[in-house]
Amino acid sequence: MKNRIAAGGIAAILFGLCAHAAANTQLDAATRQNAHDIFKQLIEINTTDSVGSTTVAAQAMAKRLLDAGFPKTDVVVLGPNDRKGNMVARYRGKSGSKLKPILIIGHLDVVEAKREDWSTDPFQFVEKDGYFYGRGTQDMKDSDAIAVTDFIRMKKEGYVPDRDIILALTADEENGKSNGVDWLLKNHRELIDAEYALNPDSGGVRPDKPQIVGFEATEKLYGDFQVLATNPGGHSSLPTPDNAIYHVADALTALQKWTFPFELNPVTREYFMQMAKIETGQTAADLRAILGKSPDAKAVERLSQDTHMNSVMRTTCVATMLSGGHAPNALPGRAEANVNCRIFPGHSQEEIRLQLVKLFNDPKLNVRYRSDTGELSDHGSDRKAMAPPPLRDDVMNSLRSVSGKLWPGYVVLPVMEAGASDSIYTMNAGIPSYGICGVAVERADDRAHGRDERLKIDAYYTGVEFYYLFLKALTTPAG
Numbered sequence: 462m463k464n465r466i467a468a469g470g471i472a473a474i475l476f477g478l479c480a481h482a483a484a485n486t487q488l489d490a491a492t493r494q495n496a497h498d499i500f501k502q503l504i505e506i507n508t509t510d511s512v513g514s515t516t517v518a519a520q521a522m523a524k525r526l527l528d529a530g531f532p533k534t535d536v537v538v539l540g541p542n543d544r545k546g547n548m549v550a551r552y553r554g555k556s557g558s559k560l561k562p563i564l565i566i567g568h569l570d571v572v573e574a575k576r577e578d579w580s581t582d583p584f585q586f587v588e589k590d591g592y593f594y595g596r597g598t599q600d601m602k603d604s605d606a607i608a609v610t611d612f613i614r615m616k617k618e619g620y621v622p623d624r625d626i627i628l629a630l631t632a633d634e635e636n637g638k639s640n641g642v643d644w645l646l647k648n649h650r651e652l653i654d655a656e657y658a659l660n661p662d663s664g665g666v667r668p669d670k671p672q673i674v675g676f677e678a679t680e681k682l683y684g685d686f687q688v689l690a691t692n693p694g695g696h697s698s699l700p701t702p703d704n705a706i707y708h709v710a711d712a713l714t715a716l717q718k719w720t721f722p723f724e725l726n727p728v729t730r731e732y733f734m735q736m737a738k739i740e741t742g743q744t745a746a747d748l749r750a751i752l753g754k755s756p757d758a759k760a761v762e763r764l765s766q767d768t769h770m771n772s773v774m775r776t777t778c779v780a781t782m783l784s785g786g787h788a789p790n791a792l793p794g795r796a797e798a799n800v801n802c803r804i805f806p807g808h809s810q811e812e813i814r815l816q817l818v819k820l821f822n823d824p825k826l827n828v829r830y831r832s833d834t835g836e837l838s839d840h841g842s843d844r845k846a847m848a849p850p851p852l853r854d855d856v857m858n859s860l861r862s863v864s865g866k867l868w869p870g871y872v873v874l875p876v877m878e879a880g881a882s883d884s885i886y887t888m889n890a891g892i893p894s895y896g897i898c899g900v901a902v903e904r905a906d907d908r909a910h911g912r913d914e915r916l917k918i919d920a921y922y923t924g925v926e927f928y929y930l931f932l933k934a935l936t937t938p939a940g
């Protein structure tokens with residue numbers, strides 16, 4: 462997930478990035494070794510934006526596939542420059558198949574990591590106390606390695622899927638200006654065009670109660686807004702009632718007291734329905750009470766006390782930065798705050814900006830949209846967060862059946878991600894995208910982007926088994 466939003470990811474918060482292994486996964490020795498070696502190789506190639514190269518990682522993965530017998534024409538490394546390469550590999554399905562391919566996307570880049578912050582070298586693959594340590598062990602070189610391993614495993618078996626499966630390992634999801642999914646869609650759409658996409662960068666398995674296999678079916682839209690007041694200023698011994706700091710403070714106080722209306726979409730409805738089965742007592746009753754034709758306001762209010770629930774129920778906006786004034790003894794000429802919003806699908810940034818303007822109701826304030834790159838504009842994008850894709854029966858049934866094998870008793874649950882992943886690009890390109898990750902991380906052990914990032918060794922190998930079984934379930938013709 463993206464650097465700036467990872468902490469807000471529902472999947473990350475509720476489910477861990479992906480958790481704790483189920484028992485008895487029996488991988489054959491060759492697959493296990495291959496899975497280990499590929500993971501180690503990826504971790505030890507630095508793919509940070511500052512000094513790393515996704516091209517080196519892309520080429521290493523391409524070589525693995527070519528060595529395993531994939532034809533040269535089906536494995537390519539390409540990108541906008543020599544440091545931001547992406548790998549695209551096509552696993553050929555039955556010849557003459559009329560079915561459109563399935564696309565798997567995984568980002569190769571990782572967040573920066575400093576040696577002095579870590580107990581071990583973040584770019585060394587260290588095995589210790591039942592864990593693999595290294596930058597990217599959770600986000601998301603684990604899933605990249607799993608996909609490559611399973612491509613090789615299926616190829617060696619001679620497995621022929623009922624359609625092509627495409628794997629795109631890409632640059633700049635976390636940082637940087639060369640997002641690989643975006644670049645591929647704009648420049649080589651034909652290489653990755655698909656009926657739907659799987660993105661293991663979100664979703665995840667939670668082994669502690671409630672035991673859940675979460676998959677991301679929709680995402681909120683991210684939006685930053687600058688709230689700015691300016692004044693002529695002056696000497697602080699002659700205060701005036703009109704003060705830039707007070708204008709901004711009043712606006713933020715209004716924001717604190719404001720809640721956006723409760724909303725539902727097919728994904729959150731299913732989520733709350735499943736949660737009602739898991740939860741007990743008042744919470745379970747409240748969950749049922751918000752799903753009816755006229756949601757019970759008291760139930761909405763009680764559930765909103767839980768920050769995770771609240772984030773799934775509505776658009777949220779919160780003050781995240783504040784500055785103003787230039788001297789202790791001067792009236793402030795300027796004060797500004799950043800308001801960070803996570804917008805419920807179906808609304809645009811501009812719609813939310815106008816709502817903030819209305820809420821603040823202060824002509825002295827300027828509310829401007831702040832883009833990803835920091836530019837300010839008087840108008841946010843009118844693009845709405847994509848409506849959730851349909852929960853396809855084939856994907857859902859395969860996910861339920863494979864999850865049932867690896868994690869018996871776990872509830873399979875759709876989630877709306879409060880953060881953003883590369884699925885935003887595939888979704889906007891009209892490719893329904895599902896965040897499905899078979900690697901389990903305990904909630905307390907979510908270290909993506911943090912120090913001493915690590916993954917349980919068992920969880921990793923279970924993940925190898927998960928995607929293998931899952932891809933086969935998706936691409937084995939019935940009967």
Ligand SMILES: [Zn+2]
Nearest residue numbers: 462600601662
């Ligand atoms: Zn990620």
